[in-house]
Amino acid sequence: MASHIVGYPRMGPKRELKFALESFWDGKSSADDLKKVATDLRSSIWKQMSDAGIKYIPSNTFSYYDQVLDTTAMLGAVPPRYNWTGGEIEFDVFFSMARGNSSVPAMEMTKWFDTNYHFIVPELGPDVKFSYASHKAVNEYKEAKALGIDTVPVLVGPVSYLLLSKPAKGVEKSFSLLSLLNSILPVYKEVIEELKAAGASWIQFDEPILVKDLDSHSLEAFTAAYSELESTLSGLDVLVETYFADVPAEAFKILTSLKGVTGFGFDLVRGHQTLDLIKKDFPKGKYLFAGVVDGRNIWANDLAASISALESLEGVVGKDKLVVSTSCSLLHTAVDLVNETKLDDEIKSWMAFAAQKIVEVNALAKAIAGQKDEKFLSANAEALASRKASPRVNNEAVQKAAADLKGSEHRRATNVSSRLDAQQKKLNLPVLPTTTIGSFPQTVELRRVRREYKANKISEEEYVKSIKEEISKVVKLQEELDIDVLVHGEPERNDMVEYFGEQLSGFAFTVNGWVQSYGSRCVKPPVIYGDVSRPKPMTVFWSTAAQSMTSRPMKGMLTGPVTILNWSFVRNDQPRFETCYQIALAIKEEVEDLEKAGITVIQIDEAALREGLPLRKSEEAFYLDWAVHSFRITNVGVQDTTQIHTHMCYSNFNDIIHSIIDMDADVITIENSRSDEKLLSVFREGVKYGAGIGPGVYDIHSPRIPSSDEIADRINKMLQVLETNILWVNPDCGLKTRKYPEVKPALENMVAAAKAIRTQLSSAK
Numbered sequence: 001m002a003s004h005i006v007g008y009p010r011m012g013p014k015r016e017l018k019f020a021l022e023s024f025w026d027g028k029s030s031a032d033d034l035k036k037v038a039t040d041l042r043s044s045i046w047k048q049m050s051d052a053g054i055k056y057i058p059s060n061t062f063s064y065y066d067q068v069l070d071t072t073a074m075l076g077a078v079p080p081r082y083n084w085t086g087g088e089i090e091f092d093v094f095f096s097m098a099r100g101n102s103s104v105p106a107m108e109m110t111k112w113f114d115t116n117y118h119f120i121v122p123e124l125g126p127d128v129k130f131s132y133a134s135h136k137a138v139n140e141y142k143e144a145k146a147l148g149i150d151t152v153p154v155l156v157g158p159v160s161y162l163l164l165s166k167p168a169k170g171v172e173k174s175f176s177l178l179s180l181l182n183s184i185l186p187v188y189k190e191v192i193e194e195l196k197a198a199g200a201s202w203i204q205f206d207e208p209i210l211v212k213d214l215d216s217h218s219l220e221a222f223t224a225a226y227s228e229l230e231s232t233l234s235g236l237d238v239l240v241e242t243y244f245a246d247v248p249a250e251a252f253k254i255l256t257s258l259k260g261v262t263g264f265g266f267d268l269v270r271g272h273q274t275l276d277l278i279k280k281d282f283p284k285g286k287y288l289f290a291g292v293v294d295g296r297n298i299w300a301n302d303l304a305a306s307i308s309a310l311e312s313l314e315g316v317v318g319k320d321k322l323v324v325s326t327s328c329s330l331l332h333t334a335v336d337l338v339n340e341t342k343l344d345d346e347i348k349s350w351m352a353f354a355a356q357k358i359v360e361v362n363a364l365a366k367a368i369a370g371q372k373d374e375k376f377l378s379a380n381a382e383a384l385a386s387r388k389a390s391p392r393v394n395n396e397a398v399q400k401a402a403a404d405l406k407g408s409e410h411r412r413a414t415n416v417s418s419r420l421d422a423q424q425k426k427l428n429l430p431v432l433p434t435t436t437i438g439s440f441p442q443t444v445e446l447r448r449v450r451r452e453y454k455a456n457k458i459s460e461e462e463y464v465k466s467i468k469e470e471i472s473k474v475v476k477l478q479e480e481l482d483i484d485v486l487v488h489g490e491p492e493r494n495d496m497v498e499y500f501g502e503q504l505s506g507f508a509f510t511v512n513g514w515v516q517s518y519g520s521r522c523v524k525p526p527v528i529y530g531d532v533s534r535p536k537p538m539t540v541f542w543s544t545a546a547q548s549m550t551s552r553p554m555k556g557m558l559t560g561p562v563t564i565l566n567w568s569f570v571r572n573d574q575p576r577f578e579t580c581y582q583i584a585l586a587i588k589e590e591v592e593d594l595e596k597a598g599i600t601v602i603q604i605d606e607a608a609l610r611e612g613l614p615l616r617k618s619e620e621a622f623y624l625d626w627a628v629h630s631f632r633i634t635n636v637g638v639q640d641t642t643q644i645h646t647h648m649c650y651s652n653f654n655d656i657i658h659s660i661i662d663m664d665a666d667v668i669t670i671e672n673s674r675s676d677e678k679l680l681s682v683f684r685e686g687v688k689y690g691a692g693i694g695p696g697v698y699d700i701h702s703p704r705i706p707s708s709d710e711i712a713d714r715i716n717k718m719l720q721v722l723e724t725n726i727l728w729v730n731p732d733c734g735l736k737t738r739k740y741p742e743v744k745p746a747l748e749n750m751v752a753a754a755k756a757i758r759t760q761l762s763s764a765k
Contacts, residue, residue, distance in 0.1 A: 001319065001322065001323075001324065001365040001366065001368045001369035002055040002056060002322075002323045002324070002365060003053065003054045003055050003056070003323065003324045003325070003361045003362045003364075003365040004054065004055065004056035004152075004265075004289050004323045004324070004325040004326075004361070005049060005054055005056070005057065005058055005325070005326055005330065005358060005361065006058065006204075006206075006241055006243065006265065006291070006295060006325060006326050006327075006328055006329045006330070007058050007061035007154060007206075007328075007329025007330060007331055008045050008049075008058065008061055008329065008330050008331065008354060009330055009331050009333070009334075009335050009354050009515070009516065010041065010045075010061070010062045010063055010331070010516065011335070011514060011516050011522055012037075012041050012335070013335045013336045013338075013339055013355075013512060014339065014512055015512075015514050015522055016037055016040075016041060017037060017038065017041060017064075017520070018514075018520040018521075018522055020033065020034050020037035020038070021034065021064065021519070021520040022520050024091075025095070025099075025520075031091055034064075034091075038062065038064065039143070041062065042059075042062050042140065042143065042144070043143075043147060045062075046059070046144050046147060046149045046151065047147070047149070048355065048358065049358055050149050052358045052359055052362050053362040053365075053366075054358060054361065054362060055323075055365075056152050056202065056239075056289075056323065056325075057144075057149060057150075057151045057152065058151060058152050058153075058154045058204065059137075059140045059141050059143075059144050059151035059152065059153050059154065060136065060137040060140050060141065060153045060154045060155065061154050061329060061331070062140065064091075064094065064095075065094070065095070065098045065120070065518075065519050066098065066118075066119050066120050066518070066519070067119070067156060068112075068119040068120055068121075068122065068156060068161070068164065069094070069097060069098055069107075069119070069120040070134065070136060070156075071122075071155070071156040071161050072097070072120070072122045073089040073093075073094055073097075073133060073134035073136070074132070074133065074134045074136065074137065074155075074187065074191065075130045075131075075132075075133070075161075075184055075187050076089070076129070076130055076131035076132065076133030076134075076187070077122055077123075077124060077128050077130060078093060078097065078133075079097070079107065079123045079168060081104045082096050082097055082104065086131070086133075087133070088133060088134065088135065089133045089134045097120065098120055098519060099519065099701075099702055099703070100699070100702035100703070100704045101704065102704060104704075105699060105702060105704060106120075106699065106701065106702045106704075107120045107121060107122075107123060108120070108121040108123075108166065109121065109518060109701065111610070111611045113208060113211075113244045113615060114244065114611055114612060114613060114614065114615055115244075115296070115332050115611065116332075116515070116517055116523065116525075116566065116567055116608065116611060117331065117332060117516060117517065117518070118517060118518035119164070119518075121164070121165065121166050122161065122164070122165035122166070123165070123166060123167075123168040123169065124162070124165045124166070124167065124168055124171075124177055124180055125167055125168040125170070125171035125175060126171070126175065126179070126180075128168070128180070128183070130180075130183050130184050130186070130187050131187065132187045132190045132191065135194070137153050137154075137155060137191055137195065138153075138191065138194045138195055138198055140153070141153045141195060141198055141200055142198050145198070145199060150199070150200075150201065151200075152200075152202040152203065152204050152239065153195050153200055153202075153203055153204065154204040154205075154206060154241075155188070155191065155203070155204070155205055155206070156205075156206050157205035157206055157207035157209075157225075157240065158181060158184055158185060158188055158205075158225050158229075159178070159181070159207060159209065159218070159221045159222050159225050160206065160207045160208055160209040160210075161184070162177045162178055162180055162181060162184070162221075163177065163178070163209045163214075163218060164209065165177050178217065178218065178221045181221055181224060181225055182228070185225065185228050185229060188229060188232075189229065189232045192229070192232045192233060192236070193232060195236075196235060196236060200236065201236065201237060202236065202237045202238070202239060202262075203233070203236050203237075203238055203239070204238075204239045204240075204241055204265075205238070205239070205240050205241065206241050206243075207222070207240050207241065207242060207255075208241075208242055208243050208244055208328075210222070210242045210247050210251045210255055211242055211243070211244055211245035211246065211247055211248075211251075211267075211271075211615050211616070212615055212616075213248060213616060213617050214248075214251060219250065219251060219254045220254075222254055222255065222258060223254060223257075223258065223259075226240075226258040226259055226260055226261060227259050227260075229260060230259045230260035231260075233260040234260070237262040237263065237287075238260055238261045238262050238263070239261075239262065239263045239264070239265055239287070239289060240255060240258065240261050240263075240264055240265070241264075241265035241289065242255070242264075242265060242266055242267065243265070243266075243267040243291065243295070243327060243328035243329070244267055244270060244296075244328055244615055245267065245270050245271060245614070245615040245616060246270070246271040246272065246273040246274045246616065247266060247271065247274050247277070248616070249277060252274070252277045252281070253281070256281070256282065256283050256286070257283070261286075262286065262287055263286055263287030263288065263289055263321075263323070264286065264287070264288060264289065265289035265291060265325060266278065266288075266289070266290065266291055267291045267327040267328055268290055268291050268292050268309065268327065269291060269292065269293075269294045269295075269296075269327040270296075270327065271291075271327075275309070275313075278313065278316060278317075279312070279313075279316050282316055282317055285321070286317070286321065287317075287321045287322075287323055288313060288316075288317045288321060288322055288323065289323045289325040290309075290310060290313055290322060290323065290324060290325055291325045291326055291327035291328065292306045292309060292310060292324065292325070292327070292364065293306070293324075293325070293326045293327065293357050293360050293361050293364070294326075294327050294333075294357075294572075295326040295327045295328035295329055295330050295331075295332055295333060295357070296327065296328060296332045296333060297333065297569050297570070297572060298333055298334055298351045298352065298353055298513070298527060298569045299350060299351060299352065299569075299571075299572055300349075300350055300351060300352045300356070300360070300380060300383055300384065301352060301357070301360045301364075301380070302380075302384055303360065303363065303364060303367070303376075303377055303380045303381075304377070304380075304381060306364050307364060307367050307368065310322065310324065310364060310368050311368065314368060319368070319369075322368070323365075324361050324362075324364045324365040324368065325361065326357060326361060330354035330357055330358075331515075331516065332515060333353060333354050333357070333515065333569075334353040334354065334510060334512070334513035334514065334515060334524075334525075334569075335353055335354050335355065335512070335513075335514070336353050336354065336355040336356075336512070337351055337352065337353040337355065337356050338355065339511065339512040340510050340511055340512065340513065341511065342511050343508065343509075343510060343511070344508060346386065346390065346392075347392075347508045347527070347529055349383040349386065350383055350384075350386070350387040350529070351527070353513070363376050363377070387529075387573075388573070390530075392529070392530055393529060393530040393531070393571075393573075394530065394531060395505070395506075395530065395531035395533065397533075398506075398531040398532065398533050398582055398585075399531060399578075401582075401585055402578055402581040402582045402585065405581050405584075405585070405629075405633060409629070409632070410629065410632045410633045410636040411632060411636065411664060412632075412635070412636055412638070412640075412664060413640075414640055415690075416664060416666060416690055416691045417690050418640065419640045419641075419643075419666055420643075420666060420691070420692065420726075422640040422641045423600075423640070423641055423642075423643040423666065425641075426600060426641045427485075427553055427600065427601070427643065429484050429485070429553075430484060430758060431724055431725065431758055431761065432715070432724070432727055432728070432729050432754045432757060432758055432761075433484040433485060433728055433729070434482075434483045434484045434485070434728075434729045434730065434750065434751050434754050435483060435484060435485040435486075435487070435555070435669075435694070435728060435729075435730050436478075436483065436487055436730055436731055436734075436735060436747070437487075437647050437669055437730060437731060437732075437733050437734045437735070438487050438490055438496075438555070438557045438603065438605070438647070438734045439487075439489060439490040439493070439496075439734035439735055439736035440474045440477075440487070440489035440490070440491070440735050440736070440743065441735055441736065441737075441738055441739055441740050441743055442491070442736050442737075443740075446466075446470055446491050449463060449466045449467070450463075450492070450494065467491050467492050467542070468545055470489065470491040471488045471489060471491060471542070471545065471546050471549065472549055474487070474488060474489035474491070475488070475489075475546060475549045475550050475554075477744070478552075479550060479552065481744075481747050481748060481751050482751055482755075483552075483747070483751060484552065484553075485552065485553045485554075485555060485601055486546075486550055486552050486553065486554050486555065487554070487555050487557060488542060488543065488545075488546035488554060488555075488557070490557060490734075490736070492542055494524075495523060495524060496559045496563075496567075496605065496607075496734075497523075497525065497526060497559055497563065497564050497567040497568060498524055498525075498526050499538075499559075500538060500558070500559050500564060500587075501526030501528075501564065501568065502526075503534070503535070503536070503538040504532050504533065504534055504535075504538075504583070504586055505530070505531070505532060505533045505534075505535060506528055506529065506530035506531050506532040506533065506582075507526045507527065507528055507529070507532070507568075508526070508527040508529050509524075509526055509527070510524060510527070512524075513525065513527075513569075518701075521737065523567065525567055525568050525569050526564075526568045526569070527568065527569045528565075528568050528569065528570050528571050528579060529571055530571070531582060532579065532582040532583050532586055533582070533585075533586055534586035534587075534589050534590065537590060537593045538590055539556060539557065539558060539590060539594065540590075540593050540594055540597050540599075543556040543557070543594060543597070543599050544597045544598065544599070547598065547599060553600060553601045554599065554601070555599075555601045555602065555603045555645065556591075556594040556599040556601070556602040556603065557603050557605075558587055558590060558591065558594075558602065558603065558604045558605065558634075559587075559604075559605050559607075560587065560604045560605055560606040560609075560630075560631055560634065560646065561580050561581075561583035561584040561586075561587055561630045561631065561633075561634060562580060562606050562608060562609045562612060562627045562630055562631060563605055563606050563607050563608040563609065564583050564587075565579060565580045565583060565608075565612070566608035566609075566611060566612040567607075567608050577626040577630075580626060580627070580630045581626070581630060581633070583630070584630040584631070584633040584634050585633065587604065587634040588633055588634045588635070588636070588637065591604065591634055591635050591637075591638060591644075592637055592638065595638050595639065595642050600641060600642055600643065601642075601643045601645065602635070602638070602642060602643070602644055602645070603644075603645035603646065603647060604631065604634055604635065604644060604645070604646050604665075605646060605647045606631055606646050606647070606648055606663070607647060607648055607649040608649070609627055609628075609631075609648060609660075610648060610653060610656060612627060613656065620656075624656060624659040627659075628659050628662050628663050631646070631663045631665075632663065632664060643666045643667060644665050644666045644667075645665060645666065645667040645668070645669065645692075646663065646665040646667075646668050646669075647668070647669045647670070647733075648660075648668065648669075648670050648671065649671055649733060653670065653682070654681065654682040657682050657687050657689075658687075661687075661689060661691070664691075665691060666691055666692060667691060667692030667693070667694065667728060668691060668692070668693050668694070669693075669694035669695075669696065669728065669730050669732075670693065670694065670695050670696065670732075671695075671696050671732045671733065672695035672696045672697075672714075672732060680695065680717065680718060680721050680722070683721040683722060684721045689722070689726070690726065691726065692726050692727075692728055693722060693726055693727065693728065694727070694728030694729065694730040695718055695722075695732075696730060696731055696732020696733065697711045697714045697715060697729055697730065697731065697732070697750060697753070698710075698711055698714075698731055698732065698746060698750065699732055700731045700732060700733045700734070700735055700737070700738055700746075701733065701737075703738070703739075703742050705742055705745050705746045705749070706746060706749060707749055708748075708749040708750075708752040708753040708756065709753075710749075711729075711749055711750050711753035712753040712756050712757055715727070715729060715753060715754065715757050716757065719757070724761060729750060729751075729753070729754040730750075731746070731747075731750065
């Protein structure tokens with residue numbers, strides 16, 4: 001019985017790659033220093049899998065930034081603005097595409113399916129000249145082989161790559177990206193030939209787009225692509241890997257009849273219907289890579305249930321063709337539970353991080369082969385029983401309160417236009433009001449203060465004094481910049497979800513449970529293990545302190561229930577919506593306490609609402625119904641004069657705009673700056689939006705400082721499709737990851753642009 005891992009986290013158990021990248025970007029270390037850290041990480045990962053007994057070990061799942069950007073580099077599909085002149089793509093061009101530079105913006109970034117990982121969106125058109133420009137896949141295969149480890153090189157499949165791309169600037173939006181298939185396949189052939197020459201015996205193509213609802217033209221592209229590659233792939237075993245959801249029946253049929261393909265990988269954690277398709281119609285003689293170990297959560301596998309499922313599959317495909325695998329890349333889970341020295345022992349026994357999942361995969365493979373590790377299986381069964389019976393998991397009062405929510409829509413009593421009128425009388429804001437999204441830069445000193453307070457090295461009094469001083473600086477800076485609606489900068493917060501989770505019951509926290517979000521940016525998702533409630537107010541102290549420092553409106557800053565849910569490792573023993581309703585009730589209590597404390601503008605961020613959208617159309621309506629309902633629960637009880645804001649991050653919102661309207665927020669701020677105003681097209685197409693809206697006017701994920709003219713140009717474009725009285729001016733996300741020398745001039749230019757347009761509007765009257 002064989003075992004396989006789809007992919008593995010690349011940041012390192014203690015974020016070694018993050019720190020190496022940021023040191024290199026800051027000019028504090030050399031390219032060779034960065035490459036040395038990367039080489040050591042890859043080596044340790046391969047050896048770890050080899051030592052655990054994994055047969056099919058992936059290579060080329062490491063990346064300095066993003067695997068889709070790696071593919072763009074491999075294909076030489078560099079947008080002209082980066083002035084690449086050919087040859088092997090090196091760090092300067094690669095990181096300019098990812099992050100922008102002083103003269104040109106970065107490429108667009110968006111969510112990888114329904115995860116919190118972001119990929120760099122390829123920009124393609126009919127004039128792109130593809131060429132083999134990055135030999136990374138081959139080099140990493142050879143690197144592993146030199147260590148005595150034969151790996152399975154992993155490539156983003158050609159059809160998924162094209163369908164995840166967007167037409168380049170200036171190219172018609174209707175341009176068929178699949179028309180480029182015959183242009184990119186020659187490069188894939190070159191890569192395959194080099195891998196064969198280097199001694200590869202297997203190759204893995206990741207084609208996750210197959211789980212989406214594809215039209216017949218897109219499905220035909222798979223047949224065309226793999227038929228064209230068939231002769232080049234001759235002599236290799238070929239795995240086509242899918243993940244994150246069920247593969248639709250028609251796509252399953254196309255996939256399993258692809259020429260030159262030896263095996264097929266499926267997510268059997270999220271893909272319950274796929275299991276039925278396999279049992280009914282899996283092709284004889286092909287390998288089944290059965291993804292039974294969850295690559296997206298941190299709970300220990302139910303080994304007994306997995307063994308039962310695998311035994312039934314063994315009867316379908318045969319023992320020699322069944323491979324035990326993860327449901328997707330382990331990129332989406334934390335790295336190693338061994339590093340969690342402070343985690344509660346009982347809760348820790350319920351978990352498995354990436355390193356432990358490797359062991360689970362191999363234990364399952366051995367069990368199916370008749371070599372059961374009874375001690376390991378028994379410990380697993382005991383841990384599962386302990387979790388199920390634990391009184392820490394269940395709270396009857398919370399369960400009842402959440403159950404009582406069903407049957408009401410929880411809408412504010414008056415419509416948004418009436419509320420905006422009432423709010424304007426109270427707030428007296430200028431046309432095109434300016435604000436920021438919430439966080440300000442987190443300095444080294446600020447992190448030191450939080451760290452020392454957590455370690456009991458400074459007193460609570462010293463900590464509060466330091467945080468208040470930081471808030472005061474942020475408030476003064478915003479007043480100097482003449483921003484209209486202020487934020488306190490969130491200096492007391494480590495992370496927008498973790499901060500709240502630490503103050504809610506039912507949450508546990510890790511020390512090193514980091515997961516890559518994009519580039520060097522990592523998040524440490526809380527673990528929701530039990531019923532959720534709010535023991536006491538969470539933000540009222542800091543928000544009221546900040547409001548006391550200014551006469552301008554100060555936003556109370558909260559993270560919404562759907563985002564807390566989607567950015568946590570969520571319990572898998574009850575439906576997600578039940579957990580979400582519990583969180584919504586906790587946030588509702590906080591909103592009402594902020595209002596009582598005199599905070600009249602409250603932002604409830606739902607940055608992750610779109611990313612939780614199911615990948616299949618048939619499941620979308622149910623998700624949107626409970627997600628939007630959860631948001632409305634949080635603020636249903638406030639007065640008309642209390643202005644409710646929300647914020648949403650990188651995503652394509654056009655297809656869910658009616659759900660966004662249904663959230664019934666007073667003001668929504670939204671990412672827009674990297675997507676060529678793609679968002680605005682929905683309003684051009686006749687969607688009427690009566691609430692306030694702030695499409696981001698500049699990209700905070702890049703160190704580049706936009707000019708006031710550039711921002712003014714963006715505002716003017718927005719005014720072509722949005723009413724003047726609803727438009728807000730703001731950056732596209734929080735400023736936490738930026739530095740003050742970038743933030744201050746960018747905000748100065750933003751305010752100057754807003755004032756210039758105000759003058760322009762008043763003179764036009």
